[in-house]
Amino acid sequence: MAQSIGVGGERMDIHEYQAKELFRAVGIPVPAGEVATTPDEAARIAQELGGTVVVKAQVHAGGRGKAGGVKLATHADEAREHASNILGMEIKGLTVGKVLVTAAEEIASEAYVGVLVDRRTQSPVFMVSPEGGIDIEEVAATNPDAILRLHVDPRYGLLRHQAYRLADFLYSDPKLAKQATRIVTLLYRAFTANSCSMAEINPLIVTADGEVKAIDAKVSIDDSGLRGLPALETLRDVGAEPASETKAREADLSFVKLDGDVGCCVNGAGLAMATMDLVKYYGGEPANFLDIGGSSNPDKVVAALEIIASDPNVKAILFNIFGGITRCDDVARGIVEATRTTRIDPPIVIRLTGTNETEAMEILNQAGFSAFTSMDEVVERAVQLAAEA
Template identity: 60%
Template sequence: MNLHEYQGREIFAAYDIPVLRAEVASTPDEVREIAARIGGTVVVKAQVHAGGRGKAGGVKLAENPDQAAEVAKAIFKLKIKGWPVKKVMVAEASEIASEAYFGITLDREARRNVVICSAAGGIDIEEVAAKTPDKIVRHLVNPSTGLTDAEALDIAKRVYSDEKTAQQAAVILSKLAKIAKEKDTSLIEINPLIVDETGKVIALDAKVVIDDNGLFRQPELEKLRDPDSETKWERMAREKGLSYVKLDGDVGCVVNGAGLAMATMDLIKYYGGNPANFLDIGGSSSPGKVLTAMQIILADKNVKSIVFNIFGGITRCDDVARGIVDAVKKGKIEHPIVVRLTGTNEEEGRKILADSDVKVTPAVTMDEVVQQGIRLALQNKIAAAS
């Protein structure tokens, strides 16, 4: 789960990492009031889950409260990488003497957290890593000791030649490591970490991503979830334990298992169709889950046919079949449906479908279910157009 900058900043502040004065606003009027409270030049920053905010015009300086309200008005109208701007953060502006990058994330290969720092901050760190890898300092964190103060200081000294600056940065790095451990972050990043004109080291930005698997023990972070960061349907899927990603095609897919779901999408593309979504109904599938899955898929008006590709393991084919019959009857679904049921209880599942008065096209192989799905989507489209 991604946190917004202002939420990350609050966590930083709670751990005594130096941050600038800032408040969050939802309207230009609120921005004006905050700018007046802070006084002097402020920076107005769009709060969206997307990088490249500056380039998109989502970060602007303002010299007085009226100007702040004016730039905010423009920022609220933006869509940054598809995300509408619902909130902005108004922060005190600062003189910047230097910009660095400090972050902690998972190194999958080493199976440990890795500290990544660079004196070249303020820009895309992946670009720095690709073009000038020698400017990057990397350090693997030993999980049994955590990041020690001595290690933090050693890392900071490799970024800053000035001793006093390095000491301040080391304290900040230790705190980042503490947050990473206590809050189940999969990424925690300050870009840029600045030195201001007085020599003080300050976190000017905050990017925090929480490991979804850790959320069950972070109830206070779950509360920070931005309701605008997901659609109603994505939320419904998450709450029912389905994995759903909307795509832009017209063949809806209901599959059990993430790998098979991806492979089904791949096969639809291979045969010249376009998948409308990724949807994994998960392991133990109750008929209710199938109903939810169909509701979510049919909320997308682009969908012209639905493909069920089920390989029963823990998932039982009879459960899925009951779910399909239920959903079609309750939802009065008229979309063409192609169903492939194989694995656990496949005979029972096929019989339930055959004995019902619900009209579905049966398919035996994965090739067949996908090809039929594409064909029926096309037919449906032509019928709708004529």
């Protein structure tokens, strides 16, 4: 949630069971549970936990309950049955490959606790509400007074009185507030230790015995923070993203797959977006966003071209390169190299300008390519070629 005030940063979403591990590691109370990839495994975990369990689909999408991806089971056989239904299920286009089997709790009340980086104040901000268990954006829209926002000075961290203020907003019972003070403090610790851009407990529950616990967890990790925390990289679920995006990340390319037929290879995110917009302006549809980045070597260009060409929807490929740090001759060499080693069917149209433009033109001309110098011309031509294909 809370994205209306702006989660920042390139980020990696992790699954609920992984987020709960991070929470458990700092001491936040979460129900016992384990992740399973087969119905039998789910049954074994349910057996070991004893009592009623919840079987929960692990996908990077909200609305799991509504989609039938969250089920109660009173015994191991029932857990097996639910797991076999849920595993392989599609939720918002994502296939469920794992379920979390966790002890069911008797819920007396549900609250919301979240912390994220707010780009407007440039600091972490906590948001808490006694109305949990539902979409917090709905609470923000219908009952804004039920949400407390508190900004944290990142240099001092969450101060004790601030933690207590958050807890006191959630619970009037001092015993509950004491537990919640500890939980928000630990949540901030998990948030900073794991370089998160967002960490959320929804709901934070009070059990029938008066215990405060996190029964759902959602965490996004700031990609830039991963460099210093290699252990977290192993949490990435590559099965949860298109294969082309995995390949692009491995080649250090910024890539997003879209549904159109004009493949785009551009240097710089802003220029890449403007190029996609221009494709649309001339009546086409972009097949992807791809930023080859600065100081790109020919190898990166080869990888980019392979990724774009492997999309069967692509009918034409356009290059739009404005050389600054990126040298046009490097890109030209990459294009020539890629077309020599790999069979690329769609026609390629190229626009190169800036650093080492003349050398680049020579390389391309020798290989039989012609290049444009204007962005509008190249985009219009690519759209035309895609339409004719």
